[in-house]
Amino acid sequence: MASISIGNELKDGFKETNNWVTNNINFLGDIEQFYQQRSLLEKEYATKLNALTAEFLSKKANKTTSISVGDSPKVTPGSLESATMVTWNEVLTRTEEISRSHGVFANELSSKVVDQITSLKTSLNHHKSKLEGYHNSSLLKSKEDFTGMVNKAKKHYDDTCQAMETARAKAEKSSKYEKKLNEKKTEMNIAKNQYLLTVNVANRLKDKFYYQDLPEILDLFQDLNEFKTKRLNTILNNASILETKKNERDSALLQQIKQTVQGNDYKLDTQMFIKHNAETWKEPQDFYYVPSSIWHEDDTFVVENSELLELKKVLKLALQEDQQFGSKVEQSKESLASLAQKKTSYKSQTDAEFELKKSLDILSTYLLSLSALIADENRKVKAQVEVETIENNVQGDIDLNVDNLTVSTKKAGFFDKLRGSSKRKSVVTDNNSDLSPFHNDDGDSQSIISGSQHSVKSSSTSHHGFRISSLLRSKSVHSTNSTIHSTVLQGTALYAYQAQGSDEASMTPGEIFSVGQTDDGSGWTLIHKSSGEEGLVPTSYLSIESVNDTSSTPGKKKGPAVPKPRGSGKKHIKVTYPYTAEDEGELSIYENETLELVEADDGSGWTKGRNENGQIGLSNLKNSVTLQSSHNNTAILFTKVSLLRIIQEQTCLNDTQRHLQLLVQLLWVLDGTEMGIDDEVVVIGDHRPSLSGPTLSQDDRFGTVFVQFASEVDISRRNNFNWDTFGPLNSKILRLLSVIGNQDEALRGVSDQFLLE
Incomplete structure (x- = not known):
């Protein structure tokens, strides 16, 4: 049977698909209740058994539509039923003909059927909740983010236009405002360029959301329901086998039930659901440039000196980020292709061979890898769109040389931490320009300084006209499955660990996550959580394995010693008395504050230090206590004591x-x-x-x-x-x-x- 995909067929169909899967999972409660009651009624034999089957036939009739095609199908199914409902109808019909039972059979029915359905329902609800949680907390937030990103950029652009107009009005009255007018014009042009970049990025992220990210989640719902069908088939078969052993006289009837269940292919329910819910879907409108009501009426980039410099800085960082996340995205795609092939192989197994736990484990691993890929690919898409937009819109003889610039890192400042941000900022500076640095808050802090010579012209084809290669799908209605095999490193927390720095992550025993970067000898490993959080944790606290490996979750116990903090061996100063900076180049200090010693006192009474926010300056530390840390010794310098x-x-x-x-x-x-x-x-x-x-x-x-x-x-x-x-x-x-x-x-x-x- 040809491969089918809800994600490809039902665009923006999360609500309908979620309701459909929920109905199918809740429907297991009916089957569970049926067998539980039947185990009791078997002892009362034919009369009550007949009444029970009649009751559930009625329930089935009331729920046939919602189970088969969902709560609000676009096409009514009439008398058609899903394959699962047909199978269930066969079970009930044949059960009406069974009028004899024994106590042993009743006990077997309770332990081998009812308990299994309960376990199946619990597992399915748990994994459905994980899918709903990721959709609601991550995917929808990313959608809101790029929408808000456009609105914010538009507002900033309008504000700069207004400021420009105000400055122009003042300049017409007095020439002393001419310099202010030029500054406002530059700010307005920069805001316009950023707005245009934001519009392009948002459009690409919007396409990615509707054609790639959301369809993947819908396919996971499809997988969950199809796994349910596979496992349900096994349980129903077991019930039939028990009845066969219990009563040879009913073996012919029970054999018919078994044959019907075997014909319940896991794809049949999905096909019927898609057929009755498919409709012409209109893609949401693209974002587009909206000119200011008081300034500029076209969507062309401004490429004068100051504006061009800012664009080149954006281009430099975008090129680096494209390269950085490109390899990560390709590795993640290979990993997901391997996991997708495993999902398919599990579905192709016979009902007797099918193992629910392994199948659900694959779903969990797939979701974990998918969440990391979506985050990385969003960064890659943003960088590629910025590169493409700048190179396609800066035409003519304009030089886009950015290779005379190199990248370095810088920590976030003190006020960033006060605002609650622990991320590092990208800061771009040009040694040949006196303009202010360019900041990029998306990743590690980066500043551009002079480097080697290598021209990048607007005619370059390295990034021109690129197409973003999507994970397993594109805007077409058919999914494309990769056949590349790869091993995913998956970590399990052996012990609890509480983050002690902004670049670290907390974890609890038994928590599972993907490994972003293995230990390089420092004793620390970079991990990615399904929530999108990433950070360093002690390697000795982890059990790292490929997705093919299985390991038991250890009990809660005390972890080994945490490796020595990174950056040890520096000298530090503990402040005894506060000092308030009076001139530029000085640093204010506070009582009991600890500073990193940059340059010791040379006899002048001044010491250069760095505070915890990275600020460096001179302070009067004459009476302070110095703590000098290293791996093997500690020196404590006391003030004079009589x-x-x-x-x-x-x-x-x-x-x-x-x-x-x-x-x-x-x-x-x-x-x-x-x-x-x-x-x-x-x-x-x-x-x-x-x-x-x-x-x-x-x-x-x-x-x-x-x-x-x-x-x-x-x-x-x-x-x-x-x-x-x-x-x-x-x-x-x-x-x-x-x-x-x-x-x-x-x-x-x-x-x-x-x-x-």
């Missing part, structure tokens, strides 16, 4: 005084010079760098530490010191310092730092 004052004030603590005096003596020994009591102390933690002799004793509370004089001295001058004796003693001193710190304001910050480390 050890002499502490000794004098803590006279009641004889041990305290004695140990602090020992500390000062040790500092003298280490440095080999006299040391003033008020000199600052440096405590360096974890390991003693570049020193010979035994490793220092480990301290459970503070780790292994050693103390040196604050001034830089030659490390070799300390090599002869007895570290075996010094280690435990120093550990005691540190404990003592923490005790004193809780009582003395001068050391409170010191003890807090040790407790933190």
Whole structure:
């Protein structure tokens, strides 16, 4: 039988198809109820059994139309019934002739038929809910997005036209507004170009939505209903077999039921539904350029100097994004082609061979891959349309050279996070221009700087007249199935993980998702969720396998250690006192804020640092505490502490005084010079760098530490010191310092730092 597709035949038919599938799934409740009641009535034999079959024949008559052709068919079916309804009618009719039963048969009927129908109905409802959820939350949102995108671009364009008109009116009255007029004209032209780009992108996304994305979802509903038919056939066959064993005298009647069920091909219901719901469908009107009522009346691009520069920046990013997502889209298409072939192979199996779980697993994997493809292909389509539109509309001798520009990345700024956006922005700048950067909020931040020379003229055919190769379908009414086989990497969360950064993703045990990029040795893997969310997660928290593999979902348990954060080894500064920037180039800082150290204080009292939002500037950090992190050691620089004052004030603590005096003596020994009591102390933690002799004793509370004089001295001058004796003693001193710190304001910050480390 020829391949059929609801998605190709019924354009924009989500509501009708969803209702039809819902009716078919709910109809399983009738079959379930029938066999459940029959298992009880079998003991009461012929009389009540006859009444039961009559009742369900009546129900079937009332639901034949909705089950066969949906709630609102375009053509009434008359007396025609779907293949499933014909099969069901045969079951009921033959059941009317059965008037004898046994208790054993009643028990078998309950366990081998009723429970299976219940399980089937539950599974189908679960997968139908997933399809509805994706349609309502993702597909419709994408449709609303490109519609809103056009409206927003149109409004911005109209606003700039109005501003231009206002500036023109002022310029006519006074020449001092001439510069302002030129600026407003440039802004208006840029807005117009962006509006034209948006219209073209929205049209292409609209085509993709109606001819590709939505039909795929409709086909998944079709698959779900056809899988239902396959499994229902098996259950009905089992019921017939049980009856055959129960009563040989009724074997002839039951054999007729079995034969009818075997003739219930999974495509027959779909064919009847399409035939009675097909109608002439009119495609929604394309978006088109609407000229402003006060400025411009044509749809041509403005390609003067400033406007052309902005178009070239758009072209540069679009070319890169087209290349970036092109390979991802092709891989996803190959993967989906393989999954589609598996779906077809499952349908071609005999009813006895058919396995519902594997079939539904394929549907889940297909939906997961499809969601990732739709998102990537939308990005690719947008980039291709931008390239095509710019190259087709910038004609003549205008040079579209963009290869003297290269791309770099930049994180989102502080105010982006305040607005709730964790994405990175694309920022395009031109070293040869003093115009403001071009921003693209769709992906990673990118800025264009000077690079190699390679011309791209408007006559280039690399992107001119392109056609977007769709996944398995085009605008034609027939689907095209790829035969390419590919392996999809699928990840399962072994443990719960909570994202700790904007580029990470949270997951729960047993959650399934596609793997976007495998571990490159950093300990992190990029994942894509069916909701469209993506991010990095620890590789040790995952089980990664191909779609052909099966694995059990482990119970909830504690995961292994999370790999070290990316970007470790940088120096950081913890701010003790706030500072407000007074000049350009300075950076405001706040109490307890942590900064990345960019350039240390050179003696001027100023330190250059980077805050968590990526802003860099000079700040007065003279009294701040510096934390220097690396893989093997940690250094804590304390502000000046008067050890002499502490000794004098803590006279009641004889041990305290004695140990602090020992500390000062040790500092003298280490440095080999006299040391003033008020000199600052440096405590360096974890390991003693570049020193010979035994490793220092480990301290459970503070780790292994050693103390040196604050001034830089030659490390070799300390090599002869007895570290075996010094280690435990120093550990005691540190404990003592923490005790004193809780009582003395001068050391409170010191003890807090040790407790933190």
